[in-house]
Amino acid sequence: MRARTPARLAFERASCPERTSRGFEDSASASPLRCAFQKIGAAISGNSDSAFVIRSVDHTSRGFEDSASASPLHCAFQKLGAVLPGNSISASFIRSVDHCGPWSAVRLMIAALLAMALAPVAPAPAGFTALDWSVVVVYFLCVLALGIWFARRQKNAGDYFLAGRRIPMWAASISILATTLSAVTFIGAPEEAFAGNLTYISANLGVVIAAVVVAVFFIPVFYRHNVTTVYELLEIRMGTNAKLGASAMFMLGRIFASGSRLFAAAIPLSLIVFGNIEPQHMVQSILMIAFVAALYTTFGGIAAVIWTDTAQVIILVGAALVAAFLLVQRIPESPLEIGRILAESQAADGSSKLALFDFRTDLSLPYTVWSAIFGFSLLNMAWYGTDQDLVQRMLTCRSAFRASMSLILSAFIAIGVVAIFLALGLLLYVYYARPDIMGAAAPALDIADTRRVFLVFILDEMPVGLRGLMIAGLFAAAMSSLDSGLNAMASTAVSDWYRPLRRGKSDRHYLRVSRLAVALWAMALASFACICVWWQQASGEGLLQFALGVMVFAYAGLLGVFLTAIFTKRGSSVSVCIALVAGFVTVLFLQNAPALGINLNLSLGWRMLVGTVVSFSICASGRPKRRDSTVQAE
Structure with a gap:
């Protein structure tokens, strides 16, 4: 021995x-x-x-x-x-x-x-059995095993971040879809339909518009210049400082976006483990999820992220369909009658529960057709075209065409997935909020906190085993967005910051540093998620609005800069850095204007529009040193 x-x-x-x-x-x-x-x-x-x-x-x-x-x-x-x-x-x-x-x-x-x-774990709710835990644990272990398996196939940082550009189009498409979905979708979309109506689906008009624009104009440029991170494009166009400024803003924005999603994922875990969502228990749940996501992302790289995303989307959509089927079975009316009941029901604002489009011109409303066209299209354009988290998946495809097709395909599939979760919210409304329909079978539920409505149904009403599958599906949504954020931030930090400072090192060295970066970013995300525990309650916004709103801070500046770089010959490294800060500050001001006594209440889509215009105007005011430094798409 x-x-x-x-x-x-x-x-x-x-x-x-x-x-x-x-x-x-x-x-x-x-x-x-x-x-x-x-x-x-x-x-x-x-x-x-x-x-x-x-x-x-x-x-x-x-x-x-x-x-x-x-x-x-x-x-x-x-x-x-x-x-x-x-x-x-x-x-x-x-x-x-x-x-x-x-x-x-x-x-x-x-x-x-x-x-x-x-340390202070309390007994799980009585309804969550050993079989349910087994399903959840098997899911986590399978994800971890997949990460370890892919770790054995990595030889350098290129394999870690781009998977050798060997990922098929359909897998990249599903991974893009998985990244746009999250625990926020799993919990927040049913909450929106339960408390309101279906107008959130109109925001997905902006998703399709953005996907087409990015596929036609952005992705070909990225492939032509063979970049590892999208911010290398700004270095080619406007200099090193432009790249560093944009990558720094991305990492800050990704902490906001992924941190808020980590916070949302901790809500169900806290309910399962502790039976409540008290702040101290939420913090502990955040740390648990961050640890698991960091572990398999650290070792598996982007290949593990993409293939686990594929499995997680299947679990996520399957869990939602199972829940919808059970709700239809439990409600003592036919599907057609349920539709009639919902058509006659009203949301809090007086509109029909089945309303799909809102044509009102009130700029404070979050999901109108106009905010979708002029605001959400820009938000998703920034997400798909300037966020390394999503663009990294497209860069793993063999060609620009395959990458573009994977993006457009994922955009259309996303509409269907969101529709499923909104339909769940409507069914939950009938099940919990219409005792006149349910009769003696009506369950008792305190709906003061609408974030809990779908989770309560899972924990109290789902059969044994399926309950575990549903929670595994929820964690799948959480992990699919978390792992991608960690990998994207690590690739940006290493490629844009560390590698230029430490040139000439071996591929193994950069691979080890990449894994270290994942661990560090996991701690940063967990820290911000803990802040969100109190921030979201203070904001008074729903979970979905809150998570989308925090993304706007960084995206407004980033989109203005990339629009300047791709569609004009203007801009300099100085104007880029000023534009990034100006976009962030503009959105911050607009969000807090009512609290400052200013009569200006803009929803997140309009804040994105104003912030992007400000950023673009400032960035385009800079004069490039070389007049031929354009990277416009041909």
């Missing part, structure tokens, strides 16, 4: 003092990874004998007795086992961190965050 290092001895003492696992009476024979999984299972389910898939991961830790030869995954779980609740961290364990370097130290920090999140 190999000699055990001080780090391993410390881990064994801290994480597995009893060594009571079946077949591992000898403390020297039980794998540390096994013990770590045991303690995770005990913390989640309250059962110290929980052994979900423990045996299946034993082999990953054998043969790594020496910490110097241990795989990154093994090393991370070793540290996780030592800091989980109920364990003391011995001095010898702390000293062992010195041997692992800064990358392992960051992994230890993430493990410590997870430990804090798991």
